[in-house]
Amino acid sequence: MFSVTIRDHMLIAHSLSGEVFGPAQRLHGATYVVDATFRRATLDADGIVVDIGLVAEALRGVVGELGYRNLDDEAEFAGMNTTVEALARIVADRLADRARAGALGDGARELDGLVVTLHESHVAWASYERRL
Amino acid sequence: MFSVTIRDHMLIAHSLSGEVFGPAQRLHGATYVVDATFRRATLDADGIVVDIGLVAEALRGVVGELGYRNLDDEAEFAGMNTTVEALARIVADRLADRARAGALGDGARELDGLVVTLHESHVAWASYERRL
Amino acid sequence: MFSVTIRDHMLIAHSLSGEVFGPAQRLHGATYVVDATFRRATLDADGIVVDIGLVAEALRGVVGELGYRNLDDEAEFAGMNTTVEALARIVADRLADRARAGALGDGARELDGLVVTLHESHVAWASYERRL
Amino acid sequence: MFSVTIRDHMLIAHSLSGEVFGPAQRLHGATYVVDATFRRATLDADGIVVDIGLVAEALRGVVGELGYRNLDDEAEFAGMNTTVEALARIVADRLADRARAGALGDGARELDGLVVTLHESHVAWASYERRL
Amino acid sequence: MFSVTIRDHMLIAHSLSGEVFGPAQRLHGATYVVDATFRRATLDADGIVVDIGLVAEALRGVVGELGYRNLDDEAEFAGMNTTVEALARIVADRLADRARAGALGDGARELDGLVVTLHESHVAWASYERRL
Amino acid sequence: MFSVTIRDHMLIAHSLSGEVFGPAQRLHGATYVVDATFRRATLDADGIVVDIGLVAEALRGVVGELGYRNLDDEAEFAGMNTTVEALARIVADRLADRARAGALGDGARELDGLVVTLHESHVAWASYERRL
Numbered sequence: 148m149f150s151v152t153i154r155d156h157m158l159i160a161h162s163l164s165g166e167v168f169g170p171a172q173r174l175h176g177a178t179y180v181v182d183a184t185f186r187r188a189t190l191d192a193d194g195i196v197v198d199i200g201l202v203a204e205a206l207r208g209v210v211g212e213l214g215y216r217n218l219d220d221e222a223e224f225a226g227m228n229t230t231v232e233a234l235a236r237i238v239a240d241r242l243a244d245r246a247r248a249g250a251l252g253d254g255a256r257e258l259d260g261l262v263v264t265l266h267e268s269h270v271a272w273a274s275y276e277r278r279l
Numbered sequence: 280m281f282s283v284t285i286r287d288h289m290l291i292a293h294s295l296s297g298e299v300f301g302p303a304q305r306l307h308g309a310t311y312v313v314d315a316t317f318r319r320a321t322l323d324a325d326g327i328v329v330d331i332g333l334v335a336e337a338l339r340g341v342v343g344e345l346g347y348r349n350l351d352d353e354a355e356f357a358g359m360n361t362t363v364e365a366l367a368r369i370v371a372d373r374l375a376d377r378a379r380a381g382a383l384g385d386g387a388r389e390l391d392g393l394v395v396t397l398h399e400s401h402v403a404w405a406s407y408e409r410r411l
Numbered sequence: 412m413f414s415v416t417i418r419d420h421m422l423i424a425h426s427l428s429g430e431v432f433g434p435a436q437r438l439h440g441a442t443y444v445v446d447a448t449f450r451r452a453t454l455d456a457d458g459i460v461v462d463i464g465l466v467a468e469a470l471r472g473v474v475g476e477l478g479y480r481n482l483d484d485e486a487e488f489a490g491m492n493t494t495v496e497a498l499a500r501i502v503a504d505r506l507a508d509r510a511r512a513g514a515l516g517d518g519a520r521e522l523d524g525l526v527v528t529l530h531e532s533h534v535a536w537a538s539y540e541r542r543l
Numbered sequence: 544m545f546s547v548t549i550r551d552h553m554l555i556a557h558s559l560s561g562e563v564f565g566p567a568q569r570l571h572g573a574t575y576v577v578d579a580t581f582r583r584a585t586l587d588a589d590g591i592v593v594d595i596g597l598v599a600e601a602l603r604g605v606v607g608e609l610g611y612r613n614l615d616d617e618a619e620f621a622g623m624n625t626t627v628e629a630l631a632r633i634v635a636d637r638l639a640d641r642a643r644a645g646a647l648g649d650g651a652r653e654l655d656g657l658v659v660t661l662h663e664s665h666v667a668w669a670s671y672e673r674r675l
Numbered sequence: 676m677f678s679v680t681i682r683d684h685m686l687i688a689h690s691l692s693g694e695v696f697g698p699a700q701r702l703h704g705a706t707y708v709v710d711a712t713f714r715r716a717t718l719d720a721d722g723i724v725v726d727i728g729l730v731a732e733a734l735r736g737v738v739g740e741l742g743y744r745n746l747d748d749e750a751e752f753a754g755m756n757t758t759v760e761a762l763a764r765i766v767a768d769r770l771a772d773r774a775r776a777g778a779l780g781d782g783a784r785e786l787d788g789l790v791v792t793l794h795e796s797h798v799a800w801a802s803y804e805r806r807l
Numbered sequence: 808m809f810s811v812t813i814r815d816h817m818l819i820a821h822s823l824s825g826e827v828f829g830p831a832q833r834l835h836g837a838t839y840v841v842d843a844t845f846r847r848a849t850l851d852a853d854g855i856v857v858d859i860g861l862v863a864e865a866l867r868g869v870v871g872e873l874g875y876r877n878l879d880d881e882a883e884f885a886g887m888n889t890t891v892e893a894l895a896r897i898v899a900d901r902l903a904d905r906a907r908a909g910a911l912g913d914g915a916r917e918l919d920g921l922v923v924t925l926h927e928s929h930v931a932w933a934s935y936e937r938r939l
Contacts (some may be wrong), residue, residue, distance in 0.1 A: 148673075149628050154666040156532045160440035162426035162483070165325040166386075169332060170479035176440005177426035178532050193561040194624035199667060200565060215434035217424070228326035232281050252563075268420045268442050269929060270286040271331060277280075288928045292820035292836035292877070301596060302875035306832050308820035308836005331630040347830035349820070360590035364545050381633075400816045400838050401797060402550040403595060409544075412937075413892050418930040431780075433728060434805040457825040458888035461933060464829060483718075492722035496677050516827075533665060534682040535727060552796045556704035556745070566743035572688035572704005572798050613688070616736035633799035664684045666707050693853040695912075697860060730883050756854035798814040799859060805808075 148259070151196045152184040155206045157214030161229045168228075174219065179234065180266040181210055182248055185279075191254045198252045205245045209238055231265050234277035239263040243279055255279075280391070283328045284316040287338045289346030293361045300360075306351065309362035311366065312398040313342055315374055315411075323386045330384045337377045341370055363397050371395040375411055385411075412523070415460045416448040421478030425493045432492075438483065443498065444530040445474055447506055449543075455518045462516045469509045471489045473502055495529050499539035503527040507543055519543075544655070548580040551602045553610030556559045557625045564624075570615065576662040577606055577639055581675075587650045594648045601641045605634055627661050631671035635659040639675055646649065651675075676787070679724045680712040683688065683734045685742030689757045696756075702747065708794040709738055713807075719782045723779055727752045733778045737769045759793050765805035767791040771807055783807075808919070810893065811856045812844040815866045817874030821889045828888075834879065837928040840926040841870055845939075851914045858912045867912045869901045892924050895935035904939055914938075919933055 160176040183206050187196045218229040229231065239261050246255045258279045266272040292308040315338050319328045350361040361366065371393050378387045390411045398404040424440040447470050451460045482493040491497065503525050510519045522543040530536040556572040579602050583592045614625040623629065635657050642651045654675045662668040688704040711734050715724045746757040755761065767789050776785045786807045794800040820836040843866050847856045856891045878889040887893065899921050918939040926932040 149631070149669065149671050151628060151669045152667065154533065156534070158435070158439045158441050158531075160438050163326075167325050167327070167330050167332070171422070171429075173479050174424050174481040174484075175479045176442075177422050177423045178440075178442040180533050190626070190628055193563050194559075194629045195563070196628050196669070198563050200563070213439050215439045217438040230322075230326040232283060232322055232328050233280070233326045255595040267422075269418065269444050270420070271284065273281065273283045273328070275281050286929065288930070290831070290835045290837050290927075292834050295590075297594070299589050299591070299594050303818070305875050306820050306877040306880075307818045307875045308838075309818050310836075310838040312929050347577045347833050347835045349834040352834075362586070362590040364547060364586055364592050365590045367545070399818075401814065401840050402816070403548065405545065405592070407545050413895070413933065413935050415933045416894060416931065427722075431721050431723070431726050431728070435787065452890055456888070457827050458823075458890040459827070460892050460933070462827050464827070494722040495719075496679060496718055496724050497722045499677070528849045535680065537679045537724070539677050550797065552798070554699070554703045554705050554795075558704050567686070569743050570688050570745040570748075571686045571708075571743045573686050574704075574706040576797050611701050611703045613702040616702075663686075665682065665708050666684070691854075695853050695855070695858050695860070745915050758850070758854040760811060760850055760856050761854045763809070799812065801809065801811045801856070 148186055148207055149190060149196050150186045150202055151202070152182050153202045153206055154182050155181060155203070155210050156180045157210035159213060159216055159218050161218040163228050163230060165228065176221055177267050179231065181206065181238060182264040183238070184262040185258050186260045187258050191257065197255055197258060198250070201251045204252045205242055208245070209241045212241070231267050231273040234274065235263045235265045235273050238265070239252050239275045239277055243277065246279060280318055280320055281322060281328050281332055282316050282318045283334070284314050284332055285334045285338055286312060286314050287335070287342050288312045289342035291345060291348055291350050293350040295360050295362060297360065309399050311363065313338065313370060314395040314396040314398070315370070317368045317390050318392045319390050327366065329387055329390060333383045337374055340377070341373045344373070361404040362406065363399050367397045367405050368397045370397070371407045371409055375409065378411060412450055412452055413454060413460050414448050414450045415463055415466070416446050417463055417466045418444060418446050420444045421474035421479060421482055423482050425448050426496060427492050429492065433480055440512065442499040443495065445465070445470065445502060446528040446530070447502070448526040449522050450524045451522050452456055455521065461519055461522060465515045469514045472509070473505045476505070491515050495531050495537040496539065499527045499537050500528045502529070503539045503541055510543060544582055544584055545586060545592050546580050546582045547595055547598070548578050549595055549598045549602055550570050550576060551606050552576045553606035555609060555612055557614040559624050559626060561624065573663050575627065577602065577634060578660040578662070579634070580658040581654050582656045583654050586634070587653065589592050593651055593654060597647045598640070601638055601646045605637045608637070627663050627668070627669040628671065631659045631661045631669050635671045635673055639673065640675060676716055677716055677718060677724050678712050678714045679727055679730070680710050681727055681730050681734055682708060682710050683731070683738050684708045685738035687741060687744055687746050689746040691756050691758060693756065694761045705795050707759065709725060709734065709766060710792040710794070711766070712790040713786050715786050719785065725783055729779045733770055733773045736773070737766055740769070759795050759801040760803065763791045763793045763801050765794070767803045767805055771805065774807060808846055808848055809850060809856050810844050810846045811859055811862070812842050813859055813862045813866055814840060814842050815856040815863070815870050817841045817870035819873060819876055821878040823888050823890060824886065837927050839891065841866065841898060842924040842926070843898070845918050846920045847918050851917065857915055857918060861911045865902055866904045868905070869898055872901070886895045890931040891927050892935065895925045895933050896902050898925070899935045899937055903937065906939060
């Protein structure tokens with residue numbers, strides 16, 4: 148099994164609802180360093196898993212939709228907590244949507260799966276893994 | 280599949296028995312930067328894998344039991360080599376014990392598994408993965 | 412010249428005023444991984460620059476005053492941009508205040524200077540250096 | 544499941560054929576920071592996955608065969624693209640060959656698998672995973 | 676004294692002349708992770724050292740001039756060794772030229788100095804520091 | 808001003824005397840990831856600060872003298888605390904001795920200074936800087 152990973156990042160504000168979050172119930176923010184990993188059983192004719200230029204562009208697009216925003220104000224996240232775990236899934240699902248729509252090229256049909264990791268600090272990170 | 284990881288560290292002394300260890304047969308020590316990763320198929324009602332405040336506390340507890348000690352003098356490790364692999368398992372098993380005892384909250388019952396990675400230097404690390 | 416550095420972090424929300432900030436004029440946030448470095452020409456009788464336990468506590472105190480907050484709502488920052496550069500200075504000045512107030516122990520009188528670095532992402536950071 | 548990882552690196556020149564590679568079709572080069580991870584279900588009598596001294600030596604041997612070379616001039620890579628994905632497999636396969644030939648000691652017969660990760664920069668890396 | 680740093684990278688091929696370089700006399704290559712640090716005594720009216728958007732663009736421009744190339748074929752480097760130290764200076768000097776030409780904005784006139792660090796691997800890097 | 812840095816590491820055991828050290832008064836140990844930085848105003852005829860092959864060898868020699876040892880048992884450290892600050896100086900002084908003895912080549916006479924940084928964990932490190 149092969150994989151390739153591309154890193155980007157986003158800066159967001161949000162608050163989290165629930166006693167479990169302690170001081171993070173207040174409006175605060177985070178830098179998420181985002182790693183997107185694509186998996187595939189065999190390489191294509193060019194010897195690659197996927198066109199990483201297209202992956203970088205797609206990832207830049209997804210973090211651009213989320214970054215420099217207060218996620219508490221985004222209608223699509225109303226009623227949910229934008230935890231780092233939930234955001235890892237949102238980034239992964241949006242990358243999967245873009246892959247399906249052709250943004251990663253034709254070869255992306257051969258991709259097996261995708262892992263997105265969001266690093267919140269030097270001591271905490273979260274991942275979400277899904278099929279493609 | 281979701282996961283969250285928390286990092287802490289411990290400083291220990293030990294020696295290792297067996298020719299395979301070369302100079303590490305002498306009493307020496309190491310910093311282990313410890314990553315504890317918890318896996319779960321779905322998020323809870325708060326949108327999290329597990330309460331990372333409780334995870335950080337549990338991990339701090341476990342590294343506190345081991346750190347600032349000469350492991351050669353600890354009765355519980357008599358007759359075994361406290362290699363980085365073995366210590367990864369010890370940390371994982373102790374975290375699993377704490378999870379079972381409720382230290383990670385009720386939601387920890389839904390956790391699928393746990394990976395503990397101990398980084399010994401910038402060029403060597405070891406992991407142990409188990410079910411919960 | 413000797414130095415010791417301790418790392419901590421904080422998560423904040425803020426917005427920045429001025430066209431130069433582009434999308435960062437919107438309310439967003441950041442994780443700042445904070446490195447506090449203390450410099451001293453000679454070591455004390457214990458062989459240290461400063462008690463790093465006290466430094467860690469002081470740094471934890473300072474990031475605790477700033478973290479999990481929307482800095483736009485803090486009266487003390489009214490009328491200023493809480494850029495990463497400005498925040499590096501605020502952290503450094505507050506650590507200097509604590510050192511002067513005795514929070515780093517008597518030996519802290521011998522400290523020459525202080526550098527605070529705030530890492531905003533894997534590709535951007537800022538520092539402020541001052542005398543003590 | 545246990546694993547141990549050893550890191551080394553190599554510096555190579557190469558060019559890549561195919562429009563997908565854009566400017567990387569020109570002769571250029573890369574540092575690959577190489578992580579070799581060995582997996583095993585149980586530890587041996589010494590408490591280890593594998594002799595990491597032997598692993599480090601084997602990995603040094605493999606990166607020594609590839610490093611400080613223009614891969615475009617190596618007969619064994621004629622007609623293929625030495626992408627980071629392909630090189631991850633080459634390093635893994637060569638380590639597997641060495642393991643089979645006894646270079647990792649007798650215990651290496653118990654190894655389950657191997658992952659090789661090549662980091663091309665702070666924002667891009669690739670892995671290849673195989674059975675042993 | 677304040678500073679801000681922006682990170683980018685470039686992939687180049689080259690060879691080095693002189694016995695001191697051992698196997699690096701052969702054509703090979705490297706990834707250089709490039710950190711550009713700008714220093715300034717006081718912040719401007721916006722609270723910044725320099726517009727980091729412009730710095731990122733300038734740095735991207737400079738690494739774009741060098742990257743994905745065989746430096747042995749570049750006329751401007753004829754007769755010199757493109758060591759990591761020499762390349763750190765070249766990047767710094769080109770950033771200084773761009774600053775002087777206005778590419779970093781008017782405020783760049785207040786910059787005191789510049790440090791460029793090129794990381795060649797996880798175990799080796801080089802810096803060049805100059806006035807502006 | 809130019810500089811080059813080489814990284815290596817050592818694993819030691821020790822204990823520290825004095826209440827300020829808390830639990831570190833017990834016998835424990837540490838991994839020190841060691842960065843040795845050499846500074847020089849101008850490059851030599853080969854375009855380098857110093858032969859990094861020789862630096863790597865010298866650094867390997869120095870960490871080899873200290874590593875895999877209980878520093879409490881080394882006669883040369885009797886009556887002193889082998890704090891991370893003190894060890895940074897010891898490593899720097901030993902590298903300076905080797906430079907003076909010719910181990911870094913003739914060009915090392917032009918070196919201006921040396922900084923040694925010892926990283927004890929992901930959250931703590933210390934440096935010592937001296938002239939050459």
